[in-house]
Amino acid sequence: MPRPAGRRTAAVVAAVAVTAGLASACTSDEGEQVPTIGYAIAGDVPTYNPATSTGRWSGALAGLSRVLPGFSYTDPSGSVVADTDIGKAAPVPGDALAVTYSFAESAVWSDGVPMTCDDLVLTWIAHSGRAPEFDVASTAGYRDVDRIDCAPGDKTATVIFGQGRSVADWKSLFGAGEVLPAHVAGAAAGVDDTTAALVDGDADATARIADFWNTGWTLTPGEPVDAARFVASGPYRLEAVDESGVLELVPNDAWWGNRPRTERIEVYPRSADVAALTADGDVEIVDAVGTRSGDLPDGFALTDVVSPAVEQLVLGGGLDDPALRRAFASCVPRDALFAEHGSPGTGAPPASGPGSGVADARFTPRNSLVYGQVAGVADGRYRAGDSAAAADALSGAGSDGATVRIGYRAPDDRRAAVVARIAAACAPAGIVVEDASSPDFTPAALADGAVDAVLGAEGGAQGAAGSQPATRRLQALRSGERANIGGFSSVRYDELVDQLATAASSSARLGLATDAERILWDELPTLPLFDQFRTVAIADGTEAATPNPTETGTGWNMDRWVFRR
Template structure:
């Protein structure tokens, strides 16, 4: 068991037994390889990039690329003390001391170092820009990293001191330098031909900065059968052995891992696009973690199967240009979307609870249903609870937009999302709005920014699969101007100011006021339309031990190194 998580995992295991979500069996023969079906896509190794974040790198590589923290099964940040320690230092200026494990080494034999932190901060700080003013690094977001003034690091050292800007505090600092986002700086140094990344980034050579950014942006892109494994070293209990369309993503025990060895030496990740029904019939799956109702014909006989509400928010992210440039058209569309009917038909995870995740349609953009603040801010959604065709018709007439056509894109095939689009199309037809299903097997959220679609149907931050966390950092960042996750191009200075203040606010009354203002603003501007907490089907095969459901961005593979399958 990971040293830093023994107590937590024991508590979670006890809780999961009561909820029926912990798999266990007393079989005699351990299976040497476990198949893991998860509806993320394997597109980038770099979870801090826009491509990595929107494809689901955190759900695949959390135990391959480790960090100081990882997302636990309830969406909370958990310290990974095998990697190192992070300690906030008392003082007027927020300062965090990081110390990497002295034994830490990548699978290629290169020691982990503070260079990795400098690279992460530099890439996500927003400090490096192109001549046209745009960001040099295609970072998913700059949340928290933009508040850091400097990272004190002697190249190659195990120690780093992170100093935040004077007057700024970033309360969710444990979301920084995390699993699947702390990338190997030495690989970048080798690729661009410099002794160390720290010196290169501290220097004034703009052309060199651009080369570093180019590799960070695209050097870790993953295509089946085309990996140069020397560029994909591991800092966790598993490393990549191979990646192909026919054999999946094969992870094997990392021989250089300094922590507890993984219980099972081989995990085969079957990502989005796999014929899951066929794999189930072949008895090739031990763990399944997919959107509920997303796969037609999937039979999980013999599995301990549960459908649970996740921390991912099923939502429509709307463009703010093209057909949706007038806010009145966005309002008309929101008024004809049958949010209550969608929840009743497609959004329930069993019998809904009276409150909390999955209790009903999601009536907030950035505040989660189990938050103490949710009941106070949810009232702004009242005009959009169910399809109001007369109101939608009136809004459309006021916009003088004629009879618009809305193209809704999502990663296909996905039976539940196809049904969602069909229900919206049927409802909005009455208001003179044509809704077109633009789902595609190669769909990415960036198609919204490119103008190829008008809306994206997905989870938090447009993720196709596992999404969400208790901190909600991605949800806030996905609507912030200039963020890589802001695929709809929403820009509102007041919203950005609110998020900045919330990141360091400790007064609950002020927090409530800010969240109320944010939700009122977002329901007025409608950069997105929240639908419901995405239901997830999580199943463990007979004989599975130590499986704990993780309906968050880290997925159920958050502790895959502890899995044991006995048959």
Template sequence: MPVTEWIQRTHTSRREGRPRRAVVGITLAVVAAATISCGTEEERVHSIGYAIDNTVTSYNANTVDGAASGARQAFTRVLPGFGYVAPSGDVVSDTDIGTATAVPGDPFTVQYRLSPDSVYSDGVPMSCDDLVLTWAAGSGRFTAPDESGAPVNVFDSSLRGGYADIDRVDCQPGSKEATVVFKGGRGDTDWNTLFGATELMPAHVASRQAGVGDLVGAINGNNLDEVRRIADFWNSGWSLTPGEFDPALFPSAGPYRIESYSTDGGLVLVVNERWWGNAPGTDRIVVWPRGTEMAAAVDGGQIHVVDVGAGSMSDAHQVVGAVESATVVSRNLEQIVFATRGVFENPAARRAFALCVPRTQLFDELGASGEGSGFATGPVSSRLLPTDSPLYPQTAGPAERYLQPDLEAARGERTASGQERMEVRIGYLGPDDRRARTVELIAASCREAGIDVVDAGSDSFVPSKLGTDVDAVLAGTAAAAGSGGTAEMDLARAALHSGTGSNIGGFANGRIDEILDALLVAGDQQAVAGLVGDGERILWEEMPTLPLFVQPRSIGFASGLAAGVANPTTAGSGWNMDRWILTE
């Protein structure tokens, strides 16, 4: 199906009245038709290569650095959940894993039932233990003092949102059923985004590696000593390094499992023999992330699907030109995230920098391209609403001051921050041609305002370096280096909350926390409009981040590949890789 078709078809959101890309039924129909019409087994290519513009350094896409990595794009069909992010950016139920049924009332309750056949590739059944672990990590309820004495989550979790609104998860260890009970008055309107693809990690592995016999009992019994041991493994035990792979730590609950990982061979996914759903269409998917020999794979004709930021990777450009590709406007917000200490401790310093950034020039040169470009016709004015929301135009007012550089005002804000001159190190995952050009244009514009900009991009950059090695991060939604974003803006909003790991800049504002919490349960446009209006006024004054433009992405599929459907969201275009079939 042409990319333009699913971009243009819309329906109405019940909560914000915003257009959505109604692709789910269309996509499934196309997948089914493509699968039926494909050629004989002898004509099929048995290995499909998939190139992405991010690193894959962890199996756990829920830690701070794991969420910013390409783990979600690599493992959506390795670690599925109760839902997945469709090309529209909306979450769709995945009934292969199980069902989730809301029970109206207060407290709001959801009954989860895993498929009776659900089992990990190591033979251990999926269970409600997996949900309990996900909730514990994202809820923020388990804390310990940091160096300053402030309580912090013992789990290095990027998650929050509705997980913090859950009061308890009733689970008999090993059971296929869980009852999730929310706190009183916290019936989250987007509860179906919880426990989704890549969020359910194998609890039995964490329990075994932590030496905790009863994970559910430890969590529900608030046994902090045992929970900290579980968290220590959850935080770093699922790290992935090419050439170092222990299959016992990485069981799969999806149609594919990891077979190997190396720089010269890529991240190899093969059919999970214990998968209970429809068999994958292709035996082997090789993910080629940054840090692998992608260029050699391109030269060898081993890459058939590409999903990268437009203008970002020279290696990927070669294959983008060789496959059927399109530049597509995504759900990913290109932005600058500021540290709230060091040079940017004073909000006036952050405003000074924002006032010298040529946002309109950046959009015109780097953001205004691709199919569906009417989806975002200028620099982004909101951090809380998607640009296709009917409420979005109302957010433009506070952002107007920052459309064009105002060097005199920038110098005034810099002086007000108490700094005669500022040096700003901007970090990003490189090499990245588009982001290098972004930094170059910003540096040229800001120099006259007394702000010296240093390009601190590197091939080993991770967002957790913000505040130490760099002063600002140039990245996508929630600091993602590659694909990012959803239609509901849940990841973008959570990254502004003081209690969320993905808030890498350490921004804290009590009123913003209240607004973000209220948006989780807001049920009508009027309520959303009021909350967003208040929020944007504060955010453009405090400036924890500077929105630039909606990121365009180059997505390509080899000729003859069936069921290839672009997904310019956090899931990436590998969202349905188990349906891919390539014929020669």
């Protein structure tokens, strides 16, 4: 069924004529290639830096993964795949883990400045925790790097890990959204040699670089995008952010790989009216958390995919006492929440594997061979929603009532329904559950004490989330991590996380993961609900768009997309 033409239709014929030599040829039977594809994501993009805490909680990586690629990306299976357009990474034989990273000779930023090992040093220092001024969401993997051998300006560097810190997940380091331009940060901070300043520990210079890294790439809707500041390393570059927060992506003329097949991608934030945009023909791909795509017109193929992320309640605020957390968890009906909201509703959930039931493990994938044993430490706790048990637990904690404010990014019909269901189940126990959502909500509200729980993925992420390697998910509850928004702290859990990062054998990982989950079920810094699923809608006539349920989102290969009308 033909889809209605939107505001871009008048430009189609002229633009196709201009780009005929750049895009795939098409016949009249195939239809005319539309020069712009609209892509709606499940988050906003408030920053160009996906690695900050703000970026991690948002849709920054989903919107910018082909603007800021790295040495690897996450494919639709959740696996980490080498991105050889950027360069190559190769382990070096020796007692300690060492990896040589070599940028492609042609690799340059969109301003023509070569990509060099200085960019890797900035990434390492920013992510390592060595300079706490950097507002990085996670130090996973980078905290284990001992040094980087980098001669400023070289295209090759050797990353050397600490003795005994052979991180199993090293291939995900320096990935998409993590490698940012050191020369831009240095110029803004007034530092000529960023590598020397960062490695030598120049406190003043490091503070200035960190200040820019944290906030200098903030995206403000309606403000012009400075091409000298927002430089790109991928097939697309950011041209503009309109008043509604829509990103305008265009081909990066300095890109050395295959030219993007479509001349413009418009990335729409979660606040966009997707029903209206699809009806008007302005959006061809919708990547939603939950079921936001329910009102789409005819002419779209819907695919429901299960994410590696776990939808959960991250607890803190007024629930800083574990006894209060256990009381609240006692009345949360996890079985009913899965049955009503934990699957797409297009049929019975699978009998096993991802999406098959209530989540009883926070960081062990359900398709792992050891999932059953690790999840078994939950021992059936907090399933049915027992208001009497919750009231008894409250009394044992010295309280006859409690109020729990649950925050999430609105509008979100599914999460609103989850909160309403929890509120109804907990009311008889004397626990008042309030919906504390708002359009400008961020998970930082939990750390600030403005809410008592965040409904989202690990670290409270509100948009696309999840990857198959567990390193980052493990670190989301490590002491001192900014992704640890509830402020959970356990010396023993930290020790287990550090051991898991380097554990090579499956038997060692089983024991460590089981011990870690046992601590989390006893202390309850989070309450896992179910595997997060996403509904991806793709318009008929779209080529090469493949749903990706991970943190990268379906835009992981947007430079290959074509839409014909």
